[in-house]
Amino acid sequence: MNARILTVDDSASIRLTTKVTLSNAGYEITEAVHGAEGLEKAKSGQFDLIVTDLNMPVMDGLTMIEELRKLPAHTGVPIIFLTTESDADLKARAKAAGATGWLTKPFDPEHLVKIVKKVLGR
Template identity: 60%
Template sequence: MAKTVLTVDDSASIRQMVSFTLKSAGYEVVEAVDGMDGLEKAKGKSFNLVLTDQNMPRMDGLSLIKSLRGMPGYRTVPILMLTTESSDTMKSQGRAAGATGWLVKPFDPQKLIEVVKKVIG
């Protein structure tokens, strides 16, 4: 059975690129338009991986990670930040919130697949 990834980003083009890249590698992908949408989708279904942007309306990536980490089913699920933010301060905030890893946009599709395979197989 295919592993399922939740991708959370307010940019439709980024969601499409992530979705296309991961689907072509055999993953099932569910898209969310912002952190609130992502949290709602995570409550209704379990995912093998969550990929989230940082800067989004309604709920940012760090808040989403903290909310997910507070849910029993998401304490150990890998969560990767896929964002334009690359400062050390932001990365340490991400780690403190519970992020598993960090990818910077624009992303290399091959690198995205490699990282996803590394964290969920």
Template identity: 65%
Template structure:
């Protein structure tokens, strides 16, 4: 069975690049354009991995992660931040909120696949 991944980002071009990389590696990908939509999808379907942006309209990634971590359906689901931000303070906030890892944009598809394989192997 292939892993199911939710990507949450307000940039359509980034969602496309992420989807191409992940589906090309055989993963099933669902998409959301902001934290509100991402949270709604996380409430309705179990994912093997969630990849989210930090800065988005309507609900930012930190708030979304905090709320996802309260959902029994997503218990233990790894969450990766994919963001232009690389500040250590933000990384600590993300970890405290429940993020599993951090990948800085722009990214190479190989980087995304490497971190995806690493967190899914846990």
């Protein structure tokens, strides 16, 4: 069975690039356009990995992670930030909230696949 990945980003072009990249690598992708939608989709589905932006309308990625980590079913799901931010304090906050990794935009699609494979162990 292919790994199921939830991608959360308010940028249509980033969602498309991420979806094409990860779909071509054999992963099943579900998309959300902001943290609140991502949270709802995560609650209603079973995902092996979540890739999320940080800065989004309605609910940012950090808040989404904090909410997900309160739910027993989502405490161990790996979460990778894919964002334009590179501030060390933000990275520390994200790690404290439960983020597994951090990738800065613009990203190299091959590097994203490599990180996803490493995080998933497949």
